[in-house]
Amino acid sequence: MALDDRKSQFTFVGTSPDRPDGLDKVTGRAKYGADAYAPGMLHGAILRSPHAHARIVKIDTSKAEAHKDVKAVVTRADFAKVPFKPGLEGEFWNVLENVMAGDKALYDGHAVAAVAATSALSARDALKLIDVEYEVLPHVTDVDKAMAPDAPVIREGAADYSVPEGMHPNVVRYHESGHGDVEAGFAEADLVIEDRFVTEATHQGYIEPHACLASLGNDGKGELWCTTQGHWIAQKTCAALLGIETAQLRVSASEIGGGFGGKTTVFIEPVALALSRKANRPVKIVMTRSEVFRATGPTSSASMDVKIGMKKDGTISAAQGVFRLQGGAFPGAPGDLTAMCAFAPYNLTNVKQTGYDVMSNRPKQAAYRAPGAPMAAFAVESVIDEMCNELGLDPVEVRLKNAAHEGTKASFGPRYERIGLVETLEAAKAHPHYSAPLKPGQGRGISCGFWFNHGGETSVSLALSEDGSAQLMVGTPDIGGSRASMALMAAEVLGIPYENIRVTIADTATLGYNDVSHGSRVTYASGLATIKAAHHAVEKLCERAAAKWGIPVDAVKWENGCAVPSGSNAGDFDPMPLADITADMGSTGGPISGHFEATPEGAGVSFGTHIVDAEVDPETGKTSITRYTVIQDAGKAIHPSYVEGQFQGGAAQGIGWALNEEYVYGEDGRLQNSIFLDYRVPVASDLPMIDTVIVEVPNPGHPFGVRGVGETGIVPPLAAIANAVSNAAGVRMRQLPMSPPRILAALKGNG
Amino acid sequence: MSKFHVTTQVNGDEVEFLCDPRETLLDCLRDKLNLTGAKEGCGTGDCGACSVSVDGRLVCSCLMLGVEAEGKTIETVEGLADGEVLHPLQQKFIERAALQCGICTPGILVAAKALLEKNPDPTEEETRYWLAGNLCRCTGYDKIIRAVMETAAEMREAS
Numbered sequence: 001m002a003l004d005d006r007k008s009q010f011t012f013v014g015t016s017p018d019r020p021d022g023l024d025k026v027t028g029r030a031k032y033g034a035d036a037y038a039p040g041m042l043h044g045a046i047l048r049s050p051h052a053h054a055r056i057v058k059i060d061t062s063k064a065e066a067h068k069d070v071k072a073v074v075t076r077a078d079f080a081k082v083p084f085k086p087g088l089e090g091e092f093w094n095v096l097e098n099v100m101a102g103d104k105a106l107y108d109g110h111a112v113a114a115v116a117a118t119s120a121l122s123a124r125d126a127l128k129l130i131d132v133e134y135e136v137l138p139h140v141t142d143v144d145k146a147m148a149p150d151a152p153v154i155r156e157g158a159a160d161y162s163v164p165e166g167m168h169p170n171v172v173r174y175h176e177s178g179h180g181d182v183e184a185g186f187a188e189a190d191l192v193i194e195d196r197f198v199t200e201a202t203h204q205g206y207i208e209p210h211a212c213l214a215s216l217g218n219d220g221k222g223e224l225w226c227t228t229q230g231h232w233i234a235q236k237t238c239a240a241l242l243g244i245e246t247a248q249l250r251v252s253a254s255e256i257g258g259g260f261g262g263k264t265t266v267f268i269e270p271v272a273l274a275l276s277r278k279a280n281r282p283v284k285i286v287m288t289r290s291e292v293f294r295a296t297g298p299t300s301s302a303s304m305d306v307k308i309g310m311k312k313d314g315t316i317s318a319a320q321g322v323f324r325l326q327g328g329a330f331p332g333a334p335g336d337l338t339a340m341c342a343f344a345p346y347n348l349t350n351v352k353q354t355g356y357d358v359m360s361n362r363p364k365q366a367a368y369r370a371p372g373a374p375m376a377a378f379a380v381e382s383v384i385d386e387m388c389n390e391l392g393l394d395p396v397e398v399r400l401k402n403a404a405h406e407g408t409k410a411s412f413g414p415r416y417e418r419i420g421l422v423e424t425l426e427a428a429k430a431h432p433h434y435s436a437p438l439k440p441g442q443g444r445g446i447s448c449g450f451w452f453n454h455g456g457e458t459s460v461s462l463a464l465s466e467d468g469s470a471q472l473m474v475g476t477p478d479i480g481g482s483r484a485s486m487a488l489m490a491a492e493v494l495g496i497p498y499e500n501i502r503v504t505i506a507d508t509a510t511l512g513y514n515d516v517s518h519g520s521r522v523t524y525a526s527g528l529a530t531i532k533a534a535h536h537a538v539e540k541l542c543e544r545a546a547a548k549w550g551i552p553v554d555a556v557k558w559e560n561g562c563a564v565p566s567g568s569n570a571g572d573f574d575p576m577p578l579a580d581i582t583a584d585m586g587s588t589g590g591p592i593s594g595h596f597e598a599t600p601e602g603a604g605v606s607f608g609t610h611i612v613d614a615e616v617d618p619e620t621g622k623t624s625i626t627r628y629t630v631i632q633d634a635g636k637a638i639h640p641s642y643v644e645g646q647f648q649g650g651a652a653q654g655i656g657w658a659l660n661e662e663y664v665y666g667e668d669g670r671l672q673n674s675i676f677l678d679y680r681v682p683v684a685s686d687l688p689m690i691d692t693v694i695v696e697v698p699n700p701g702h703p704f705g706v707r708g709v710g711e712t713g714i715v716p717p718l719a720a721i722a723n724a725v726s727n728a729a730g731v732r733m734r735q736l737p738m739s740p741p742r743i744l745a746a747l748k749g750n751g
Numbered sequence: 752m753s754k755f756h757v758t759t760q761v762n763g764d765e766v767e768f769l770c771d772p773r774e775t776l777l778d779c780l781r782d783k784l785n786l787t788g789a790k791e792g793c794g795t796g797d798c799g800a801c802s803v804s805v806d807g808r809l810v811c812s813c814l815m816l817g818v819e820a821e822g823k824t825i826e827t828v829e830g831l832a833d834g835e836v837l838h839p840l841q842q843k844f845i846e847r848a849a850l851q852c853g854i855c856t857p858g859i860l861v862a863a864k865a866l867l868e869k870n871p872d873p874t875e876e877e878t879r880y881w882l883a884g885n886l887c888r889c890t891g892y893d894k895i896i897r898a899v900m901e902t903a904a905e906m907r908e909a910s
Contacts, residue, residue, distance in 0.1 A: 025850055121771055207790070289798075652891030682892075684892040
């Protein structure tokens, strides 16, 4: 990709105009997943296993089928016969098995049957009429116990080629990487610290439960409306699970009420389609909050060992980590990503990381904002903090001393292009927060964080109207204001006002394939695609102007929304505005549109540094976050207000993860806290204002320099808060969440 | 089970519907009156996405039965704007990027309006505690709190 079109000065980019969908969203008229209704619609409900692990001996649906309001009942037999393959090779099989159990229920909440009835109440009543005979099996929900020799086997044959011989069958993927000689590095160190860290699973906690409205006939043609981060993956997956052709299923993405990675797959959508096909009527399913907690993706829980060697001057001589990630009853826990992210911020001579993907009797983990990276950072950045304390070194200086920069060989292999870690650390050092005095009982923590960012398959289409306005179709659902950033980038290239551009999230029938809104890819990849599509349209605009003027097209350039003659032999013509060209485009060659279809691969990695002050009440063990500053490299902030919003939101979720949130399983393997009262996410009164600093070190892989910003913001908080709490309490916290009972126990242990 | 006939007032309009005694006010607003601005985020009164005003009192409509709406005066997010003129809170939320995904926004706007009616000059702490029943997972609340307090200041100046 040629980057010679990068601008040093922008007209629209970098401003924060009102979002195009703002009015709909403050008036209640924006349509989210549960806000769709269809003529003749039925309501679906799903029966879920009360057992963590059980063989399904028999399902008797006859009484439910006889209920006067019930129009269809489905079980696994109503889905396609997708072949089982090991590891992630057989992801369609894994998803099918997750959305409707086969021979075994694999976790508390696993779907086993579903009904469609004329009302939501009747559907729920009818579930009680389904008799399931279970043979309860031994279960395991803890990652270390799931790897132990005597652990119950979740599924034989699920491991892929990467797993060394002799490991428990619950270990399904193995990752090892690094460079140098860590043993030699530890021998050179003046101080070596090795510690074990544990984090619990947390839920993405989007406020909108999963919801969909499905319609499918026995002709194999269907329509699906759902709340999703990616409707093309929903299309592809549902088609495979229902045994229909992908193109015959049109999927429309509703407005999405939060996802954070948790809406990158399907749960209820194939079930609603199967019910609809059987009943021959549209079927709507809306999850309850309890279903969301029990049966949709939380993060992995993790157990980690990190060992770091440091010289007296703060140089890290070696680093080693073992990361065990529990991902529920299916392969996919990010053992590899966790390991790869762990030491990514640092320029290391000797580094080795190992990751395990481990199955247990819990719901299938789903991505949650930089999956794996926050846990890894918690372990690594805690050890670095301990070492700084022990050696009497400044934690920012030590990180600066070891920071990765352009040309550094990353811990996970490649050499970095231009990156902005050092700039975030310098900004942290210069920030008034870092030198502000602390009150008694308070502690300060800092942490760096890294995330890869992602490109992904992307299609964008831009069409000009006769009056000079533009409609832009993108395929990445707008979770946090991306319509605004797309319109800003299109306006920048076209040179027409932001307000003259209408951005639509196109359905699967009206645009080519688009990867999910994940990997912090939307502003990068859909943004790049938008810029390229706009350039494509501009080329055509210049052709039309050249034809009108009777000069060669290479004698026309595009400036401030007008075609202008350029070069010595171009002739003397007044600038021709876009609207003058589109006004008669029907007679000068037809409609003018621009397209982009490709897989951008220059996403540009992202780094951040957080500073946090915490106050620990020694009587109750309660922690208050008294001050928080997020510093992150955005490459180029297209819409700075929404960039700040991503930083603040990531920090808030990290605060919840660090202090409160956790999946609590009983001895019986059942989830104990499946409502928001018991699974407590941060509320307004828990948090301070969250200060932000946007660092801009342009990404060489994007025309305007954009790096994704969505995920990196959740990477440093766990460690930064743990460091602050540990410094405040005078005792090192190595297990999350740092809930009041855990802090009290640690204080007692210390005393 | 036979249904109950309920007559009530929503956003100034007299409306009637039939409801099962197990259906919540939120179910009735959404499924019978097509007022889908109020959202069900939890169904247990913990998230506030279904916040509405009933006889001037802020309630979670998922915790109130539809039959209890008989004879009441209800206001939802759909009733906040005055014709084409947005309520100052609505306008400020757009201007200050105080929403990301927007699912919590209707409930937060209804709750914030109730706060400003009770207390036109809330401190940051009062605002945070008043809105503690409205979960937002995207914003970290920073821009929401600022938008509410800025709106309060402007409404005080205007009055």
